[in-house]
Amino acid sequence: MSIFRSCAYRWKLQYKDKIKRFNSSIHTVFGTAMHEVMQHYLDVGYEKSFAFADREIHMEDYFKGKFLSEYQNQYKTNNNQHFSSANEMREFYEDGVAILNWFKKKRSRYFNKKGTYLVGCEIPIIIAPNKMYNNILYMGYLDVVTYNENSDTFKIIDIKTSTKGWNQYDKKNEDKHLQLILYKQFFSEQYGIPLDKIDIEFFIVKRKVLDWNDENIMSPHQAYRVQTFTPPSGKIKINRAKTAINNFISECFNSNGNIKEIDYPKSPSKWNCTFCPYGEDKELCGAKVHFE
Numbered sequence: 183m184s185i186f187r188s189c190a191y192r193w194k195l196q197y198k199d200k201i202k203r204f205n206s207s208i209h210t211v212f213g214t215a216m217h218e219v220m221q222h223y224l225d226v227g228y229e230k231s232f233a234f235a236d237r238e239i240h241m242e243d244y245f246k247g248k249f250l251s252e253y254q255n256q257y258k259t260n261n262n263q264h265f266s267s268a269n270e271m272r273e274f275y276e277d278g279v280a281i282l283n284w285f286k287k288k289r290s291r292y293f294n295k296k297g298t299y300l301v302g303c304e305i306p307i308i309i310a311p312n313k314m315y316n317n318i319l320y321m322g323y324l325d326v327v328t329y330n331e332n333s334d335t336f337k338i339i340d341i342k343t344s345t346k347g348w349n350q351y352d353k354k355n356e357d358k359h360l361q362l363i364l365y366k367q368f369f370s371e372q373y374g375i376p377l378d379k380i381d382i383e384f385f386i387v388k389r390k391v392l393d394w395n396d397e398n399i400m401s402p403h404q405a406y407r408v409q410t411f412t413p414p415s416g417k418i419k420i421n422r423a424k425t426a427i428n429n430f431i432s433e434c435f436n437s438n439g440n441i442k443e444i445d446y447p448k449s450p451s452k453w454n455c456t457f458c459p460y461g462e463d464k465e466l467c468g469a470k471v472h473f474e
């Protein structure tokens with residue numbers, strides 16, 4: 183749905199016309215590797231102990247293996263064409279190591295075992311958002327879910343990788359929040375948990391931070407490798423998210439589940455076209471040329 187909201191024409195090419203394309207990038211390689219390493223660390227930490235995880239998981243080597251493996255996977259899907267340089271890969275790798283080392287030292291600020299349990303990583307969500315379209319399913323995976331027995335609450339945590347963290351614009355961007363708010367609603371429906379017993383949080387890891395002695399530092403948080411953000415997810419926000427996905431379904435699909443034969447307009451912009459895999463293809467779109 184996020185693709186449709188940014189550009190309906192791109193969504194049509196990918197899902198209706200089934201012209202599948204993927205833009206390989208060092209950012210997606212880094213994000214995938216970071217997710218897998220942090221999830222593995224949390225799995226071991228909660229199942230055994232964090233002392234055991236710190237002792238037995240060599241984070242630098244583990245991250246290196248995941249990072250290189252994911253690059254190789256995307257290299258193959260990119261027609262065996264490289265999409266990053268050795269210098270860029272070294273930079274991203276060193277940033278990842280810095281994040282993980284910082285996280286290990288400060289881990290207890292964010293994750294501990296005092297009354298908290300790990301429900302799991304990559305918890306599946308498969309549900310029909312609109313009961314009038316039962317054959318249209320929403321499918322997703324929750325990065326991390328924890329349960330706190332003291333407050334009797336669950337927390338859905340969405341891990342995000344970022345260059346410098348989220349600014350005020352990012353925090354106010356409802357499109358960024360939409361998926362996590364829907365996860366809260368659908369987690370409640372699928373597993374029978376009251377909405378008021380579910381919290382949500384973005385866990386943002388930053389590649390670039392200021393040094394403590396930097397003259398431009400205005401807050402200690404600018405030197406932190408982790409930023410957390412809890413978007414509003416009360417009744418009004420949930421209803422708005424439900425309306426958005428119901429409008430998307432009714433606009434794009436027939437009652438039998440087939441995609442409608444309607445006009446799907448382009449939404450060209452520098453942001454949309456920069457990251458669009460069809461932007462440079464003049465036969466399919468070619469809108470990116472206007473922003474170069």
